[in-house]
Amino acid sequence: xxxxxxxxxxxxxxxRGRHWVIGLPYAxxxxxxxxxxxxxxxxxxxxxxxxxxDSLLRQIDGAWQLTLRSSxxxxxxxxxxxFNAYLASLRMAAFTTLGCLLLGYPFAYFMARAKPAxxxxxxxxxxxxxxxxxxxxxxxxxxxxxxxGWLAALMDGVGLDYVLLWLGLIEAPGKYMxxxxxxxxxxLYSYLPFMILPLYAGLAKMDLRLLEAAHDLGATPWQxxxxxxxxxxxxxxxxxxxxxFIPCIGEYVIxxxxxxxxxxxIGKVLWEEFFNNNDWPMACAVxxxxxxxxxxxxxxxxxxxxxEARA
Amino acid sequence: MKNPLLTSHTLMQGLSGQLAxxxxxxxxxxxxxxxxxxxxxxxxxxxxxxxxxxxxxxxxSKLFGDGEMVAALGxxxxxxxxxxxxxxxxxxxxAYALVKYPRFRGRALFAGMVNAPLVMxxxxxxxxxxxxxxxxxxxxxxxxRGLGTLLIGHSLLGMAYATVVIQARLRELPPALEExxxxxxxxxxxxxxxxxxxxxxxxxxxAWLLTFSLSLDDVVVSAFLSGPGSTTLPLVIFSRARLxxxxxxxxxxxxxxxxxxxxxxxxxxxxVRAERRRAREMFAAWNEPSSKT
Numbered sequence: 001x002x003x004x005x006x007x008x009x010x011x012x013x014x015x016r017g018r019h020w021v022i023g024l025p026y027a028x029x030x031x032x033x034x035x036x037x038x039x040x041x042x043x044x045x046x047x048x049x050x051x052x053x054d055s056l057l058r059q060i061d062g063a064w065q066l067t068l069r070s071s072x073x074x075x076x077x078x079x080x081x082x083f084n085a086y087l088a089s090l091r092m093a094a095f096t097t098l099g100c101l102l103l104g105y106p107f108a109y110f111m112a113r114a115k116p117a118x119x120x121x122x123x124x125x126x127x128x129x130x131x132x133x134x135x136x137x138x139x140x141x142x143x144x145x146x147x148x149g150w151l152a153a154l155m156d157g158v159g160l161d162y163v164l165l166w167l168g169l170i171e172a173p174g175k176y177m178x179x180x181x182x183x184x185x186x187x188l189y190s191y192l193p194f195m196i197l198p199l200y201a202g203l204a205k206m207d208l209r210l211l212e213a214a215h216d217l218g219a220t221p222w223q224x225x226x227x228x229x230x231x232x233x234x235x236x237x238x239x240x241x242x243x244x245f246i247p248c249i250g251e252y253v254i255x256x257x258x259x260x261x262x263x264x265x266i267g268k269v270l271w272e273e274f275f276n277n278n279d280w281p282m283a284c285a286v287x288x289x290x291x292x293x294x295x296x297x298x299x300x301x302x303x304x305x306x307x308e309a310r311a
Numbered sequence: 312m313k314n315p316l317l318t319s320h321t322l323m324q325g326l327s328g329q330l331a332x333x334x335x336x337x338x339x340x341x342x343x344x345x346x347x348x349x350x351x352x353x354x355x356x357x358x359x360x361x362x363x364x365x366x367x368x369x370x371x372s373k374l375f376g377d378g379e380m381v382a383a384l385g386x387x388x389x390x391x392x393x394x395x396x397x398x399x400x401x402x403x404x405x406a407y408a409l410v411k412y413p414r415f416r417g418r419a420l421f422a423g424m425v426n427a428p429l430v431m432x433x434x435x436x437x438x439x440x441x442x443x444x445x446x447x448x449x450x451x452x453x454x455x456r457g458l459g460t461l462l463i464g465h466s467l468l469g470m471a472y473a474t475v476v477i478q479a480r481l482r483e484l485p486p487a488l489e490e491x492x493x494x495x496x497x498x499x500x501x502x503x504x505x506x507x508x509x510x511x512x513x514x515x516x517x518a519w520l521l522t523f524s525l526s527l528d529d530v531v532v533s534a535f536l537s538g539p540g541s542t543t544l545p546l547v548i549f550s551r552a553r554l555x556x557x558x559x560x561x562x563x564x565x566x567x568x569x570x571x572x573x574x575x576x577x578x579x580x581x582x583v584r585a586e587r588r589r590a591r592e593m594f595a596a597w598n599e600p601s602s603k604t
Contacts, residue, residue: 140345250432
């Protein structure tokens with residue numbers, strides 16, 4: 001039915017369509033996602049006070065020269081403030097990831113093993129807070145933890161404040177806001193759904209016949225859980241952990257609203273260099289080191305994500 | 312025939328059932344406690360937001376008289392509408408490319424760039440994009456900071472989330488339907504328009520809603536990209552929340568939550584209905600040839 005004549009334009013159209021489908025988002029991402037990082041690196045090596053930074057590559061007497069001014073980075077490494085902020089951010093992110101995993105894994109597990117008819121509702125209830133403003137939900141903790149807040153009153157009532165005091169998470173009994181405790185709680189709260197969702201997706205599609213086989217071979221449920229369920233959900237654990245850990249390192253809004261003087265995180269340092277000190281090159285240097293910190297977990301995340309998507 | 316796993320561990324099951332209920336209950340309480348607090352305290356007549364003193368609608372009337380908030384809300388809604396639309400369009404192309412073309416030059420870089428904004432700290436994305444746009448403005452004369460730059464930033468973030476949603480839906484489509492259409496002589500564009508698109512419409516809708524609410528919520532990237540006169544709602548709320556608690560913020564939050572709940576309910580009702588209709592049509596299509604013969 002298709003003569004070669006009518007076939008060829010269709011084939012050409014298909015080829016052109018394919019080029020558009022790949023090319024358009026590719027060009028968009030190259031221009032607005034990748035190119036900006038080159039600008040940041042370039043900026044980070046320039047001095048403050050130059051409105052337009054000169055390029056790293058300069059043509060002098062017909063030869064290209066690479067000029068590096070690394071004073072921002074020597075400042076960065078020499079000043080304990082920055083070093084401590086990086087360290088504190090990494091520590092906070094690690095604790096948040098661990099906390100989300102401990103709270104989220106059983107949660108996702110029970111969700112995935114609930115009655116199939118009920119799972120849709122349970123999933124919807126985890127996702128619904130995503131649609132209500134994250135900013136407002138973080139702000140709400142100020143109401144709950146502030147002086148006279150419900151949660152503050154409850155914790156005072158059961159004497160939890162002395163435990164937190166003993167752990168060093170708060171400084172004075174009954175004062176919860178702007179402490180490592182309030183920051184930790186805010187981070188856990190905000191990132192918990194990002195842990196639950198990939199874990200649930202992984203656990204829900206697990207083949208339950210494997211557990212029956214394990215039981216037939218004499219495994220207790222506990223053994224079957226540790227030797228079958230957990231290893232099979234490794235990909236989901238990795239994806240969830242990266243979804244929490246990486247953005248957590250550079251978090252700004254939560255430390256600003258719930259954190260205090262003792263909890264300086266690097267996202268806040270970057271923000272203040274940029275908006276308060278107007279030192280754009282320094283902000284860029286902070287960003288470059290932050291990028292170097294996350295490049296390894298990021299490439300791991302991309303591998304996991306692509307493998308999960310192909311599976 | 313009974314499942315041996317279920318019968319021999321009835322006691323364990325009962326115990327873990329209790330644990331499951333408690334854990335899930337506590338988890339949902341944790342997730343929803345702040346939202347409940349926001350709504351309740353928007354009706355609190357005390358200006359000290361943690362003390363309950365009685366019911367009032369004062370904060371709502373104050374909110375509507377608040378020119379800064381109302382203007383910011385208008386701008387944010389417009390921005391969210393545009394950003395959601397453009398990110399879904401971009402994400403549709405990206406997801407289609409990733410799912411349908413398993414091999415092309417630079418695919419790994421492409422997949423990486425699509426996924427990276429999901430986890431990239433927003434301070435870096437905002438700073439980097441701003442510097443690029445400032446550079447562009449210096450060289451080309453546009454774009455100046457404002458709605459346009461905000462739109463670029465929000466579309467970039469939204470695209471990553473929308474791609475995840477659309478990609479998941481595209482992958483679970485049975486390839487047989489598209490192949491059948493190709494076999495019956497449909498051109499690739501026709502296959503896309505008549506077969507693929509109707510089947511992923513629901514995913515496009517939920518991706519749109521997700522990116523809309525992400526845009527309506529963004530503080531960090533907006534702070535970098537907004538210019539004078541283009542202050543979005545989250546920026547206003549954030550600057551007030553930094554100073555302390557403000558009951559009209561609660562009132563605004565309650566209104567947003569109300570709209571979101573209405574939207575989600577409508578969307579899920581629509582999804583259920585569309586699913587039923589599709590099932591009915593599939594059923595009819597199956598039965599048609601046999602009824603004719």
